[in-house]
Amino acid sequence: MTSLSYALADSTTMVRRNLKHAQRYPSLTFAVVVMPVVLLLIFNYAFGGALGAGIGGPAAGGHYIDYLAPGIILMAATGGSLGAAIGVCTDKTEGIVNRFRTMPISKASFLAGHVVGGVIQTMASIALVVGAALAMGFRPTAGVVEWLAAAGLLTLLVFALTWIAAAIGLVAKTPESASNLPMPMQFLPFFGSAIVPTATMPAGLRWFAEYQPFTPVIETLRGLLLGGPIGSSGLVAVAWCLGLTGLGYGWARSAFAKLGR
Numbered sequence: 001m002t003s004l005s006y007a008l009a010d011s012t013t014m015v016r017r018n019l020k021h022a023q024r025y026p027s028l029t030f031a032v033v034v035m036p037v038v039l040l041l042i043f044n045y046a047f048g049g050a051l052g053a054g055i056g057g058p059a060a061g062g063h064y065i066d067y068l069a070p071g072i073i074l075m076a077a078t079g080g081s082l083g084a085a086i087g088v089c090t091d092k093t094e095g096i097v098n099r100f101r102t103m104p105i106s107k108a109s110f111l112a113g114h115v116v117g118g119v120i121q122t123m124a125s126i127a128l129v130v131g132a133a134l135a136m137g138f139r140p141t142a143g144v145v146e147w148l149a150a151a152g153l154l155t156l157l158v159f160a161l162t163w164i165a166a167a168i169g170l171v172a173k174t175p176e177s178a179s180n181l182p183m184p185m186q187f188l189p190f191f192g193s194a195i196v197p198t199a200t201m202p203a204g205l206r207w208f209a210e211y212q213p214f215t216p217v218i219e220t221l222r223g224l225l226l227g228g229p230i231g232s233s234g235l236v237a238v239a240w241c242l243g244l245t246g247l248g249y250g251w252a253r254s255a256f257a258k259l260g261r
Helices: 003-024 027-046 048-055 064-079 081-093 096-101 108-135 144-171 175-180 183-191 203-211 214-226 233-259
Strands: none
Touching: 003 108, 027 048, 027 064, 027 081, 027 108, 048 064, 064 081, 064 108, 064 144, 064 183, 064 214, 081 096, 081 108, 081 144, 081 175, 081 183, 108 144, 108 233, 144 214, 144 233, 183 203, 183 214, 203 214, 214 233
16 A cells, blocks of 8 residues: 555544544534524524515515525534534543554544544534525525535535634644634624625625625625626635635644644
8 A cells, every 4th residue: 555545544544533423422513503503593583574674685575594594504614613623622632642643644644534524524514504494494596506516615615614623723722722712713704794795884894794705605605506696706715715725724734743842
């Protein structure tokens, strides 16, 4: 076997390990699903009439859920980073990382296992949130190609955020602090177009909302799932995802290397 084959085999073993941990401790996965579903319930049934009428267009007339659901689905993607940060930090503080360093396994497999395992868990959670949105009346018009494109974009975003979460887990002192540090990523979609269009916001907040990374992702998802215009949002969304992936990967590799010093 080549070194690449060994690395892939070791990474597969680490992925399997993390997925088994998720099965034994499902509370984090459950939390990733519950919060977006609760937000769907609140904004759709408590505020949906007023917000939908204020937005107008396809969101009016009781169909605010069609505007809301893509943004909440993205929040499920950001929420999945929490589990990866806690998992990495727990392994670090319990000394498992040092044990892995003494074993004849690929050094890259530890981070790869956490990241790939985290992506799988988060995408499963997103599927459950999509199911809940459909049950609440979300009616996308997307065909197979559009659904695949939306899934690909979400996977790319989750991959990027999970690398950042892995880095946070490596630099955090305790699992408790690791659970708090990714919180800004979870709330950032609120300051985008997840709940209301950016055009309805005050000038300063509107500028921030339009140029932060999650707004083009939300607009691209909304266009893919509902058949609306995407414009340049698709390219901007992919560029943000790739940039965040590079940032998270570089940060995680650097933080992991420092653990051995």
